[in-house]
Amino acid sequence: MPPDKKRRYSASDISIDSISVSHPETATPPAFLASFPGIEPPTSAKFTASIRQGKDANDYHLRGRTSRMEYNGLNNIDEEVGAYDFYIGIFDGNTKDLKLVPTPMFVMNRTIKDLQSAHKKPSKTSYVDQRNALGETFGTKKSRLAIKSELSNQVDSTSLSKLADTIIDNVKTATENLPSAEILKQVTDADRPIPPPNMSATNVQEAYNLSDIITEDELSAINVKSLIKAKEPGQRAELLPFSTSQYINEKLNRTLSGDAKDVKRIKILYYISLLMAFHTHERMVWKKDKLAMNLKQPPQILIDGLMRRFTDISGIGQPGFSARIKINAKASDKVLCYLFCLCLMLDNYSADIYTLSTDLSLRPQECTELFKTLGCKITLLTETQRSAIGISKAEAAQRKRAVLKVPLEFPVVKKGPKK
Secondary structure, three states, rough: HHHHHHOOOOOOOOOOOEEEOOOOOOOOOOOOOOEOOOOOOOOOOOEEEOOOOOOOOOEEEEEEEOOEEEEEOOOOOOOOOOOOEEEEEEEEEEOOEEEEEEEEEEOOOOEHHHOOOOOOOOOOOOOOHHHHHHHHHOHHHHHHHHHHHHHOOOOOOHHHHHHHHHHHHHHHHHHOOOOOOHHHHHHHHHOOOOOOOOOOOOOHHHOOOOOOOHHHHHHHHHHHHHHHHOOHHHHHOOOOOOOOOHHHHHHHHHHHOOOOOOOOHHHHHHHHHHHHHHHHHHHHHOOHHHHHHHOOOOHHHHHHHHHHOEEEOOOOOOOOOOOEEEHHHHHHHHHHHHHHHHHHHOOEEEEHHHHHHHHHOOOHHHHHHHHHHHHEEEEEEOOHHHHHOOOOOHHHHHEEEEOOOOOOOOOOOOOOOOO
């Protein structure tokens, strides 16, 4: 069968008759597992594995590269658990057998080629420098003062000449390896905790794709029949993963008040509620059963999607430590950015920051910065909007909105202390 016509199996197609544990016949495993904490390698990246020189036959180094990036990872064998602490399943569609094959796990790091600096040669320490160092360390108070006085008044034209040559050489080396402003901007934009943006979008509907936030399979797995059948707002709220959200409950009740039910909109509201609950219980990600219980048992495909997008594995290959799933600070921001992006899509790309920050128990300023990261401009309520929600002008001054604008412009990363 040609490669482009190979059958792809879904979970509903697979019927397993037997499960066996197999060991590779060759020294090299048939496949490798790799974790990319906080990064997503492009499909163009090519990876090769090799045995580390002078190491055990099972001690591998996984390398990958693109035109601008390099990826490296070691499996770091743990003597207690062995080289292969993970298994992959290989399903044979003809025999209906599933083989579990041991394989190593790599935690990959990313390096930007243009930021790699040339190795510096260690400088030789002169006899005078060594003598002064000893004097400053072990000398008397009087001798230390004498050394400081000598150094402060010393003028050596030869040393100054050598120093100038060194400075010139260092400047040449630094400018050769210094990336351009365009490359730095591309790297910074790619590292933002947001869904993949469309930088060439000419209208806000094209800025972000819904399928990059929640896939069609995940959306199809959400069953909202019970939400539609529920008669009371309180009953509907109890069916949601995050039942106390004013934002979700108001929009859900408004959506269900009419005769025509927008099922896709209801599913997106459910997923926003799931992200809110996931953010609240993110410390439980290493206990999937307990996490699923606190999220009110959503479909397994949704749990798997959350784990794939927002978690990474730590402790792999470290003696005395077991592998553990966790969410770091950047991944936590990523959860909120995906959540806010869905809110923008539902609200005609203009979201109420105050209501969302209250629901999530966050400071409005925190939410404001994340909306800016998505490319939003922050605006005050118009008089029409203020009158519609029935608040005073003083209250309206505190309730700002995030409005997505195109072409997308992201905030410049500030460097150095504030002046």
